[in-house]
Every structure is written in structure tokens, then in C-alpha cells.
Amino acid sequence: MAQEYDLVVIGLGSGGGLAAEFAAGELGLRVAAVERGRIGGDCLWTGCVPSKALIASARVAHTVRTAGTFGVTAGEPEVDLRAVWARIRSIQAGIAETDDSPDRFRELGVDLVEGSGRITGYRQVTVDTADGERRLDARYILVCTGSRPAVPPIPGLDTVGYHTNETLFEIDEPPSSLVMIGGGPIATELAQSMVRLGVPTTVLEMAHRLVPRDEPELADRLGQILRREGVDLHLSTSATAVRRGGDGVVVETDDGEFSAAGLLVATGRTANVQSLGLGELGVPVGPGGAEVDGRNRTLVPSIYVVGDAAEGRADFTHVAAHDAVLAVRDMFFPGRGAPAQLTPWCTFTDPELAHVGLTAAEARERHGRSAVTVHRHELAQNDRARADGTTDGMILVVTARDKIVGAHALAPTAGEFIHELALAIHFGAKLNELSDLVHIYPTLATGIGRIAADRSFETAEKYRSLAKLTRWMG
Structure with a gap:
């Protein structure tokens, strides 16, 4: 006999966990959550948490190594x-015992169902559990199944042993040297960290720069920083074959051969939607996820898909969590859950590379070359950066007819202060309006105030003659 719920959530990662908590704890709905693995998903076990813990250890090692400059x-x-x-595993365990504890969800009233779920009807989920099949009927179904490498x-x-972010943190320690295929955020963060921890690392990226979705000017500078720190970076280089040999594995490319004790593959993500049964219900699915509308609904109005499992949505933890809550709001308060169209993100290298809105090239394509201006503030001109010895970086703001449409920063804590610029874009602010804000001195964010002030000074120059005339008339 099927059990009836207001909502069945499939996947208890960042998105599903927050959706279940919101629906059961805040709205008092009858909620069931299906999870085939560990609560917390990719973010806790193979992504954000372990990688940032690794980055923290690597930063300490780098500080010790470069302490002489201070x-x-x-x-x-x-x-x-x-x-x-x-240490990484200890941090994961601490989070799992608190924020992502099964008991915590049960205390909120969530019915946790362990097993693999598939959607067997417009309002029905069947779960293969250790005790057999269990059928769950629901007013709504929310898919939060994420993605995999x-x-x-x-x-x-397929004949050599290789790592992805899903396996690298499951071992006791990393290989003594690494070759990485891919130059996106995952590979870039890991490569810098590994080199700082004394693990020789080669990065092979087929594009002509790292993190190709980011502002090219800053991505190129980040590549230079990583090279200076010792990352063996090869751009415009495609892997053509892999074999055992050398220290462990050999990667053949169109630019020669590269060997290391271990190989890590970081070449994008594939949505976990193929085995859910969505296709049988008429919902188009592909490697990028299930097709959804502007409210994260599929063609079946009772089924929503968010996060990495939704086609066209950015593959970030914060996007999954944001959209999951909005999807629940839209189910039970229709029209209140349109996903945000402005998504900031950050690659947590040192310095961090943060991004929101349009790149300069995207802005010129959308608004016309003559309408776009790029404003820059070098960290070498920032007093806080000088004091901290972190002057290799830049804040870059893109405007179209003086309205802020994009912002990018290569700087320590860039992921923190980019939100001011995201808010400005969201509300359609003009650049000189930011000069009305008082920025704390000395901070890196004073660079934003400096850019805005420079734009205000340019405007004031236009009225210089008028000011003189007013003085004469007075």
C-alpha cells in the first residue's frame, strides 16, 4: 500500500536537504526524502567541503614557505x-553529525527512505529499498539528484586507474605526483593545492586558458600565478590516449607525453537523471539534465527538477539550494518561485576568481561595442592588498551605458565582496551610484568604491565649466 505525502524529494544533497527542511520544518508539510547514498551529497563528500578543507591546508603550507616576505x-x-x-574526513564527519544528520531530518518530520528512487507515475515514486519496493504517492515530486563527473x-x-573528485577524497592520501586532464574550477583549485602541499602536478587543458567561462583577462592572470607557484600548466593541449607506464600512468597528447604516479580527470559533469524514469513520462532528458521551464517545472506539472539535474541551470551548490526552496514555494504558493537569473560564482584558488553577470565580450555582443566600458582597479593600487602582500590581482567592472552588467575579481576573499556588485546588477544600479556608499578602509572592497568614485569624477569634469559660471554669477 502506498503512503501519501505532500512532497517527495529524491536526493538529499544541498538542494534536496534544504527543500525537505523548508517543506517539513517551516511549512509543516508531509515530506518523504529518498536517498541512495550519504546525506549531504556531492558538496559534503566529494566537492565543496573537502576541496575547501584541502585548500585551507595548502594555504598554511604556502604561508610557511613564503613567510620571509613578511x-x-x-x-x-x-x-x-x-x-x-x-583532517578533511574529520571536517566532513562533523558536518554529517550535525547539519546533515539523519536524526535531524527525522526530528523535523521528514520520512527518510533509503534506496534508489524512480518516478513511476505523475505523482508516484517507487523506491528499491533493502526490504523490497516501497511506493510513495505525492502531490509533488522534487528531483535533486545532482551530477557526477x-x-x-x-x-x-578505462584500462588505467584514475581519480575524479568523487574518489580523490576517499583514499588515505593522494598519489606522489599527478597529471590532471581538465582546467576548469575543480582542476584549477586542486592543482594549486597539490603543488603547495608538495605534490608535483601537471594540468592539461584543451582550451587556450583556464576556467574558460570566466573573464579572460583575469583567467589568464590566474594561469600565470599558478605557473609561478609551480603548476606545470599546458593549455591548448588535448589528451589523445592514456596508458600505464612511467611513474604509474602516461597521458599522450598532441603536445607530447606526460607521466605521473596518478591521474585525475576533471572534464565537466553529467546530470544524474537517466535512471529516474522521467523519459517514460515524456520529460526530455540529456547529459545536461532534465528540461525545465522558468519555474523549474518539467512538462509534468507535478514534477520539478533543480540543481545539476536541471538542464540550463548553473552547476553550483548555492544555485541548487536556492532553486530547491523556490521550487517548494512555487508548488504550494504558485507564482512565488521563479529561479534567480543572476548567478555569482567563485573559483577558490588563491587569489580567488569571482564572477557575476556578463564578461566584457558578452556585454559587447549583447549591448554593442560602443555602449560598453570596462573599469579596472589593480590590487597593486589597493592599500589593504599592499599591507597583506597580495597585490597580484584586479577588480573589473563591466558597464553598458553606465549601468553595471558584469563584475569580476581576482583577489583574496573575492567570493565575499563580489556580492555587493551582484546586488548592484540585480537592481540595475549605475556605477557612479556605488560612490554614494562609504566603503570601510582599508579593505579590498575599497577598490569597488575607487572605481565608482573615478566614474563620478569623470561626470564632475563635464560640469566643471558650469560650476565656474555659477561662481561668477554668484
């Missing part, structure tokens, strides 16, 4: 990689 005796740090990986069809790849 008048402190420097030295080569003694890195215990096994201890670094143990995409594995490219490189000859020989």
Missing part, C-alpha cells in the same frame, strides 16, 4: 599528506 623566518613546510586527508572517451582511460 619578515618572519621561512622554511620548507613538513607536510603530512595522510594527516591532511584525515563526466568521463571523456579517451582511448585507454
Whole structure:
């Protein structure tokens, strides 16, 4: 006999967990949540949490190594990689025992169902559990199944052992050296961290720059920083075959061969939607996810899909969480849950590379070349950056007819202060309006105020003659 719910959530990662909490805890709905693995999903176990914990350890090692520039005796740090990986697992366990604890969800009233779920009707989910099939009927179904690493069809790849972000943090310590295929955010963050921790790392990226979706001017500068730190970076380089050999694995490319003890593949993501049964209900699905409308609804009005599982939505934890809550609002308060169209993101290298809105090229294509202006503030001109010894970076603001349409920053904590510029874009602010805000000194964010002030000074110049005339008439 089927059990009836207001909402069945499939997948308890960042999006599904928050949706279940909101629906059961805040709205008092009858909620069931289906999870085939560990609560917390990719973010907790293979993505955001372990990678940021790794980055923190790597930053400490880098600080020890470069302490001499601050008048402190420097030295080569003694890195215990096994201890670094143990710290990562400890942090994950702490979060799992609190925020992502099964008991916490049960206390909220969520019925947790362990097993693989598939959608067997417009308002029905069937779960394969350890005790057999269990049928759940629901007014609405929310799919939050995320994505998995995409594995490219490189000859020989399936015959050698390789890592992805799903396996790298499951081992006791990393290989003694690495070759990475891919130059997106995952590979870029990991490569810098590995080199800082003493693991020689080569990055092979087929595009002509790292993180190709980001502002090219800053992405190129980030590549230069990584090279200076010791990352063996090869751009415009495609892997053509993989085989065992050398220290462990050899990657053949159109630019020679590269060998290391281990191989990591970071070439994008594939949505986890193929086995859900959506296609049988007439919902188009593909590698990028299930097709949804502007409210994250599929062609079946009772079925919503969010996060990495939805085609066309950005593959970020914060997007999944944001859209999941909005989807629940839209189900029970129709018209209140349109997903945000402005998505900021950040690659957590050191310095961080943050992005919101349009790149300069995208702005010129959309608004016309003559309407677009690019405003820059070099960190070498920022007092806080000078004091902190972090002057290699830039804040870049893109305007169209003086309205802010894009903002990008290569700077420490860029992911924190980019939100001011995201808010400005969201509300259609003009650049000189930001000069009305008082920015705390000394901070990196004073660079935003400096850019805005410069634009205001340019406007004031136009009225210089009028000011003189007013003085004469007075």
C-alpha cells in the first residue's frame, strides 16, 4: 500500500536537504526524502567541503614557505599528506553529525527512505529499498539528484586507474605526483593545492586558458600565478590516449607525453537523471539534465527538477539550494518561485576568481561595442592588498551605458565582496551610484568604491565649466 505525502524529494544533497527542511520544518508539510547514498551529497563528500578543507591546508603550507616576505623566518613546510586527508574526513564527519544528520531530518518530520528512487507515475515514486519496493504517492515530486563527473572517451582511460573528485577524497592520501586532464574550477583549485602541499602536478587543458567561462583577462592572470607557484600548466593541449607506464600512468597528447604516479580527470559533469524514469513520462532528458521551464517545472506539472539535474541551470551548490526552496514555494504558493537569473560564482584558488553577470565580450555582443566600458582597479593600487602582500590581482567592472552588467575579481576573499556588485546588477544600479556608499578602509572592497568614485569624477569634469559660471554669477 502506498503512503501519501505532500512532497517527495529524491536526493538529499544541498538542494534536496534544504527543500525537505523548508517543506517539513517551516511549512509543516508531509515530506518523504529518498536517498541512495550519504546525506549531504556531492558538496559534503566529494566537492565543496573537502576541496575547501584541502585548500585551507595548502594555504598554511604556502604561508610557511613564503613567510620571509613578511619578515618572519621561512622554511620548507613538513607536510603530512595522510594527516591532511584525515583532517578533511574529520571536517566532513562533523558536518554529517550535525547539519546533515539523519536524526535531524527525522526530528523535523521528514520520512527518510533509503534506496534508489524512480518516478513511476505523475505523482508516484517507487523506491528499491533493502526490504523490497516501497511506493510513495505525492502531490509533488522534487528531483535533486545532482551530477557526477563526466568521463571523456579517451582511448585507454578505462584500462588505467584514475581519480575524479568523487574518489580523490576517499583514499588515505593522494598519489606522489599527478597529471590532471581538465582546467576548469575543480582542476584549477586542486592543482594549486597539490603543488603547495608538495605534490608535483601537471594540468592539461584543451582550451587556450583556464576556467574558460570566466573573464579572460583575469583567467589568464590566474594561469600565470599558478605557473609561478609551480603548476606545470599546458593549455591548448588535448589528451589523445592514456596508458600505464612511467611513474604509474602516461597521458599522450598532441603536445607530447606526460607521466605521473596518478591521474585525475576533471572534464565537466553529467546530470544524474537517466535512471529516474522521467523519459517514460515524456520529460526530455540529456547529459545536461532534465528540461525545465522558468519555474523549474518539467512538462509534468507535478514534477520539478533543480540543481545539476536541471538542464540550463548553473552547476553550483548555492544555485541548487536556492532553486530547491523556490521550487517548494512555487508548488504550494504558485507564482512565488521563479529561479534567480543572476548567478555569482567563485573559483577558490588563491587569489580567488569571482564572477557575476556578463564578461566584457558578452556585454559587447549583447549591448554593442560602443555602449560598453570596462573599469579596472589593480590590487597593486589597493592599500589593504599592499599591507597583506597580495597585490597580484584586479577588480573589473563591466558597464553598458553606465549601468553595471558584469563584475569580476581576482583577489583574496573575492567570493565575499563580489556580492555587493551582484546586488548592484540585480537592481540595475549605475556605477557612479556605488560612490554614494562609504566603503570601510582599508579593505579590498575599497577598490569597488575607487572605481565608482573615478566614474563620478569623470561626470564632475563635464560640469566643471558650469560650476565656474555659477561662481561668477554668484
